Amino acid sequence: MRLIASMLAATALLVGCGGEEQAPEALEEVPVATAPQKDGEGSVTAMAGPYYYAQTWDNGKRLTVCANDLTVHRPNGSTCTLTRGQTFTVYSGGSEWVPGHAWGNCGVDGQVQNGWFC
Structure with a gap:
């Protein structure tokens, strides 16, 4: 440049x-x-990282988690953690947070930060 x-x-x-x-x-x-660089959790942008960002056409699909761990936030305030290789069914993709169903060791509905799928 x-x-x-x-x-x-x-x-x-x-x-x-x-x-x-x-x-x-x-x-x-x-x-x-130079463009500012953000490091750490919470700095994922659509299609910018090495992992897949769930879009609206992924609604109803069961995606695999590629992050080492991914926190599932439930409506009642509790959380659970999905680990790499476990799956998450997307209810509504395309935004920073994705609602859906966490499989694996969670087995609950909740939302996760987008951009951590394979």
Whole structure:
């Protein structure tokens, strides 16, 4: 990215009004902003990570958990944990939190953070 921006700046400086190339007096490097990086839980965005993000077309499908552990939040405030390889049936995909049924050692309805499926 930085190389492309520098090449564009150099090309713009070399082309004169009459179409003739002129030597630049000073070649300045174009500043390139870096994107902020978030690490840790809660920073998953749609289709950005290595894991699958459940969409609306996944409604009714039973997806496999790829995270080491995935917390299932129940409406009454209690939680349980799914581990890698266990499954979760999606009721309504496409948002940051996915409601559905947790299989494996949970066996309850609840919601999980999206983006941790295979």
